Amino acid sequence: MALLEAHTTYGRVKGCPTTYQTSTIFKGIPYAKPPVGNLRWKAPEKPEPWEGEFEAYTYGPIPMQARPTEDSFYRKEFYPIEWPSSEDCLYVNVITPAESPDEKLPVALWIYGGGFMQGYSQKLETDGEAFAQRGVVYVSFNYRVGPFGYLSCSALDSETTEGLSGNYGLLDQVAAIDWVRENIAAFGGDPNRITIFGQSAGAISVYDLLCCPMVKGKVAGAIMESGGGPLPAEMANTKAARETSEKFFEYLNCRTAEEARMIPGNILQEKWQKFLSENPVQGIALCPVPQTSSLPLSVEEVFRKGSYLNIPCIIGTVATEDTATGIAPVPENVTTMRDGFMSGTLAFCRKQAEEGRIPAYQYHITNIPPGPNYGSFHSGEHMYIFQTFLRSWRPYEGKDFELSRIMCTMWTNFIKTGNPNGENLPEWTLFTQNSERVMRFDREGCGMMDFPEYNGKARRIADEIMEQ
DSSP states (O other): OOOSEEEETTEEEEOEEOTTSSSEEEEEEESSOOOOGGGTTSOOOOOOOOSSEEEOOSOOOBOSOOOOOTTOHHHHHHOOSOOOBOSOOOEEEEEEOOSSTTOOEEEEEEEOOSTTTSOOTTOTTOOOHHHHHTTOEEEEEOOOOHHHHHOOOHHHHTTOSSSSOOOHHHHHHHHHHHHHHHHGGGGTEEEEEEEEEEETHHHHHHHHHHHOGGGTTSOSEEEEESSOSSOOGGGSOHHHHHHHHHHHHHHHTOSSHHHHHTSOHHHHHHHHHHHHHHSOOSSOSSOOOSSSSSOSSOHHHHHHHTOSOOOOEEEEEETBGGGGGTOSSOOTTOOHHHHHHHHHHHHHHHHHHHTTSOOOEEEEEOOOOSSSOOOSBTTTTHHHHTTOGGGSSSOOOHHHHHHHHHHHHHHHHHHHHSOOOOTTSOOOOOOBTTBOEEEEEOTTOOEEEEOOOTTSHHHHHHHHHHHO
16 A cells, blocks of 8 residues: 655655555645745745644645636636635645655656646646556645746845846745655655656746756756747747836835735735736736846756756647637637747757757647647647546547557656657657657557648747757
8 A cells, every 4th residue: 555654854744545546645745834924025945844743635725826717718628626825835745656665766746837827736637646556756736826926026136135036936846846855755756766847837947947057966857848948038028027027016006025025915916917907918927037046047048058957858849839828719820829839849859959968859749639629729738648537528538548548658658767668659769860750649640750840930930049
């Protein structure tokens, strides 16, 4: 039977069996002090130890955020449940199949997306039981989003001695990695075999972490789904994020950061939503910014220098990324998100191949899930990779389950060995200078294909990124 108790650095925790009863889940373990009061807009601090046994039976509150509107595409797909939210949100969840702390199993650390505005660790489509069934310790956690996680303005700059303010959500992610390295052995995991993986803003976060000097030597592999690599500046515009932050702080009508910290969290979130309704922002409103303690250099400069972590990676995209903007179905001539994500993916793989770095495994998903046809939509791979079909309203069938088996197994193999290949799977070859081949995932069949050119914009943008 899997471990039901674990002894962390901060105290004992007790979990409970998962649905399949072959693993144990520990929910809502604090990995940092609550970032409230004077700790709002500060780097996370280590949690206080506790006496006795912490009963890790319920998830912690999700980060402060606005739920997608009732008629939105993504609310029906992935946000049907309204979880309690709070600034006090820095909690980690662990699912382990280990029967002993000595097993040293590989570890998968999931980072959710949501445009740095939404998302949380226990979304119904990204449950880690399937990975645990395959011998992986799965970890998920909350990080701060929106103005709580990514506000970067002059009023806060004066409080730091290391450049600009901001990136509190990214610092949460670093703290979560540190917590895993410090404690995962107690759950039967190997702190030297951590793979970080994420999608959308989670993939952008993974790439930011590869560029973050605080993470050097701490992770063994990375998977970036729809958002990895050096994206075009307009997709995560750090200058615009600073401008939005400055305008919002002015909107608060506070003279100092201390005064702004007096605003209750729910009121601050309401003010943020009202601010956005009065000052619409195209694309991502707030995001990680450079010249900070976590990103001393811009990710573009780190890419040019080639100083990001050189570790095994899977990176890829889907064919209809523009549903990320809330459009469903997407008109055929709307391809901005797809072109941007594909250009970052292509530039990353070319950099790895052309400069003697570890070549990457690239994929492209053309699969159209059953039900209303919104194409191969942004985030549509989650149910396949995490094998969570039974939580969906879509009428998945046999060939979907087979595609799910392939994808979940390949992700698991990579987490274990740095190589997704294995028995009863299509062969996935590395992306190289002489072979720009990518794995195509589709319920109608999987296999290697040439990098999909579509309208040619992705390659043109990738060329510009490589020439910078």
